[in-house]
Amino acid sequence: MKIYWKKLDDEYVPNFIDKNTRKNIAADIEITNLSNGKTTLYEKIIKLTKVCRIVKGGRKYRYWALVVVGDMCGSVGFGVAKANEVQDAVIKSGRCAKNNMVKVPLGRNKELISNISGRYNSTKILMWNNRDGVGIRASNAVRSIFDALGIRNASAKIIGSRNPHNVIKATFAALKQLSIRFRLWKRCS
Known part of the structure; x- marks a missing residue:
């Protein structure tokens, strides 16, 4: 395998050239169907932060969650949500990620x-x-x-x-x- 550097938008990125290059790359691609909810999904919390809002009575705290969800077979989505409790924020963002999955x-x-x-x-x-x-x-x-x-x-x-x-x-x-x-x-x- 030969590696050379290709200029891509003013940055250099490695390109890999295999000796046995495929002429029609579309023939080597497989697409799996999005699961119908029966299989378990991979879920990962990327960022969880505590956000604050100042009101007349003092500070009100909420939690902000960023979650990535995927089926490990070519479908992935991410979601962002806020809630008063940590667990609620994670559940809401996970639900948002499942609704916005990309194949x-x-x-x-x-x-x-x-x-x-x-x-x-x-x-x-x-x-x-x-x-x-x-x-x-x-x-x-x-x-x-x-x-x-x-x-x-x-x-x-x-x-x-x-x-x-x-x-x-x-x-x-x-x-x-x-x-x-x-x-x-x-x-x-």
Whole structure:
């Protein structure tokens, strides 16, 4: 396997070239159906914070939760919610994440089908595949998304703000671009 660096939007990203390159990548992609609620979903709390509002009588505290949910077979979603109790905030954000799940096309070995990048506000994220056995090299927020998707070997580089909310939105923007690319490949082949 040969590695070379490709310039992508003023940043250098590694591109991997395998000797046995596939001509039609769309033939190697499998899509699994979204579970109908019978299988258990992977759920991870990314950020849980205590927020305060000042009122006439004093301070009112609430809890803010950011949760990622996935079926480990190509579907993932995230949710944000506030509540007066921690457990309520986590349950509400988990329910929001299940309602907003996105289907992502993966390769045969549960890998990304191409190098992708996404942007949200001042955060830019670049994602690419690793060879087998390397594992996930990414921040905690991106790692939890990869785990929820079922991806075992991938890397990600964050450029700009590392706020978990912005990182997750940039990652989902990149994953949506990947779905659009897959649809175009299927239409052309």
